[in-house]
Amino acid sequence: MKKQTLRAIVTLGTKSYREHVMNNDHDAPNDGGDDMMRRKDGLLTPGEVAALFRVDPKTVTRWAKAGKLNAIRTLGGHRRFRESEVRAYLDQQSHS
Numbered sequence: 001m002k003k004q005t006l007r008a009i010v011t012l013g014t015k016s017y018r019e020h021v022m023n024n025d026h027d028a029p030n031d032g033g034d035d036m037m038r039r040k041d042g043l044l045t046p047g048e049v050a051a052l053f054r055v056d057p058k059t060v061t062r063w064a065k066a067g068k069l070n071a072i073r074t075l076g077g078h079r080r081f082r083e084s085e086v087r088a089y090l091d092q093q094s095h096s
Helices: 017-022 033-040 046-053 057-066 083-094
Strands: 079-082
Touching (some): 046 083
16 A cells, blocks of 8 residues: 655744755755655654653643643644654653
């Protein structure tokens, strides 16, 4: 089964997500496609975050609603999480 690519544009202030990514220097390698656009900025889906914490994706959604994790919303209303923030929260939780 072929993996579907993310085709959402996230609005960051007055810039679109694509403009944001294209105008900022990122360390991730370019592997092509829209999926690369999401990974370049280190955005994770609730399912990917849930896998890191070994919890249900709904728990990640509750954390976002409670303000424990900052979420970016796509134009379609889906949540995305910055990988750097998720890793920092993970480190914080493992040291508590």
